[in-house]
Amino acid sequence: MNYMNREIILDKIESEKGLWDVVVIGGGATGLGAALESVTRKYKTLLLEKSDFSKGTSSRSTKLIHGGVRYLQQGNISLVFEALQERGILKQNAPHLVHNQAFIVPIYDWWDGPFYGMGLKVYDLLAGKLGIGKSKILSKAETIEKIENVETKDLRGGVIYYDGQFDDSRLAINIAQTINENNGVAINYMEVNSLMKTSNMISGVIAIDKETNKEYKIHSRVVINATGIFTNNIIKLDQIDADDLVTLSQGIHIVLEKKFLKGNSAIMVPHTEDGRVLFAVPWYDKVIVGTTDTKVNEPLLEPKPYKEEIEYILQHAQKYMSSAPELCDIKSIFAGIRPLIKPRENKNTSSISRDHSINVSKSGLVTITGGKWTTYRKMGEDVINQAALIAGLEERSSITKSFRIKKKKKRFR
Numbered sequence: 001m002n003y004m005n006r007e008i009i010l011d012k013i014e015s016e017k018g019l020w021d022v023v024v025i026g027g028g029a030t031g032l033g034a035a036l037e038s039v040t041r042k043y044k045t046l047l048l049e050k051s052d053f054s055k056g057t058s059s060r061s062t063k064l065i066h067g068g069v070r071y072l073q074q075g076n077i078s079l080v081f082e083a084l085q086e087r088g089i090l091k092q093n094a095p096h097l098v099h100n101q102a103f104i105v106p107i108y109d110w111w112d113g114p115f116y117g118m119g120l121k122v123y124d125l126l127a128g129k130l131g132i133g134k135s136k137i138l139s140k141a142e143t144i145e146k147i148e149n150v151e152t153k154d155l156r157g158g159v160i161y162y163d164g165q166f167d168d169s170r171l172a173i174n175i176a177q178t179i180n181e182n183n184g185v186a187i188n189y190m191e192v193n194s195l196m197k198t199s200n201m202i203s204g205v206i207a208i209d210k211e212t213n214k215e216y217k218i219h220s221r222v223v224i225n226a227t228g229i230f231t232n233n234i235i236k237l238d239q240i241d242a243d244d245l246v247t248l249s250q251g252i253h254i255v256l257e258k259k260f261l262k263g264n265s266a267i268m269v270p271h272t273e274d275g276r277v278l279f280a281v282p283w284y285d286k287v288i289v290g291t292t293d294t295k296v297n298e299p300l301l302e303p304k305p306y307k308e309e310i311e312y313i314l315q316h317a318q319k320y321m322s323s324a325p326e327l328c329d330i331k332s333i334f335a336g337i338r339p340l341i342k343p344r345e346n347k348n349t350s351s352i353s354r355d356h357s358i359n360v361s362k363s364g365l366v367t368i369t370g371g372k373w374t375t376y377r378k379m380g381e382d383v384i385n386q387a388a389l390i391a392g393l394e395e396r397s398s399i400t401k402s403f404r405i406k407k408k409k410k411r412f413r
């Protein structure tokens, strides 16, 4: 049976006149994680995505399953610990999509060697049993051997460490398939444009099939808002004057020919002069370089890179690559917007925590914000714990720590 056949899925929604246990709005990492958690606890689950699965931020990441060396620098040990555990779990659950990637921090100032060497030892320790390789200080010769065209002027050596690399869109598709194969329903091109209420409490959603314009009234015990950068729009359907829950920060990547980063190792620059992180990572037969952190005001499904962002990346890439890439070397650019938890005070977006947060409105709308791809499973577990309480669902334990996301042969139609 083709579990992703649209007609079969629509029939299932049509014939399901009764109540869903859980309806999830949004088919990015967060919504897919929530729906997977829900079906594996055997709750009747429906996920609605208005575009393609992972069309939003979830297909525009740096494609790393990582603890986040930068968050270690910021002192957010609990986030790094959680993400490193999730890195190990995901590697076990989706081995066909997550593999080990070596990263090298090139060292140009003598004090950076011991500093990053120590920091990355802490990173190894936090990963514990789920570690994927030990970090090590490299000599100048070893660094050049691993990254043939690293900038050698003033180079003193490097530090090598390991993280995970994955294919974000493929993982999203495999999770959607896994949801549908486990008695859940995940459907795309279905846009939620209003919330239904009974006695002032959320009792479902109204969604439009974007292929036929047909409207569906869908009843549910609980509704989860997992719409990333569109979160504020959905909470305003619930309560028109609700305070915003997310703030938006754009990040772009440029794609270059592989000749700009020879060998299999990636370059990681933990601290550019304005405090950002820069990655140059082999990606299939190309190399991706990013990213930026630019505050934006409007949530867009197809965001555009700013000229200054492209210049910023080129300028920094040129410092670490011996043959410096120019504008004309860029093969393509992709931009994504981070749905960050809105902090109380006005902060620089790069310093806002990448933790996740769950908010329940007075009428029972459950909204999950923040987080990252790496922690999508834990986010799902946490939001379903909360949603099950709101919906009064039977308490069931999570099994997703050891639930395999299988490689699927069948193609989408």
Ligand SMILES: Cc1cc2nc3c(=O)[nH]c(=O)nc-3n(C[C@H](O)[C@H](O)[C@H](O)COP(=O)(O)OP(=O)(O)OC[C@H]3O[C@@H](n4cnc5c(N)ncnc54)[C@H](O)[C@@H]3O)c2cc1C
Residues within 6 Å of the ligand: 025, 026, 027, 028, 029, 030, 031, 048, 049, 050, 051, 052, 053, 054, 055, 056, 057, 058, 059, 060, 061, 062, 063, 064, 065, 066, 190, 191, 192, 193, 226, 227, 228, 229, 230, 249, 250, 251, 252, 291, 292, 301, 336, 337, 338, 339, 370, 371, 372, 373, 374, 375
């Ligand atoms: C530049 C960049 C690099 C990153 N790199 C990494 C990385 O290397 N590793 C990592 O772990 N994390 C990374 N992240 C973070 C990670 O990508 C995000 O945290 C994650 O993808 C957010 O997923 P989401 O599901 O919350 O949002 P989205 O993926 O945007 O999903 C929200 C979905 O909701 C849908 N939607 C909105 N409104 C409606 C509606 N009314 N009805 C139906 N559907 C609706 C949208 O179409 C969208 O598909 C990166 C982020 C950025 C921007």
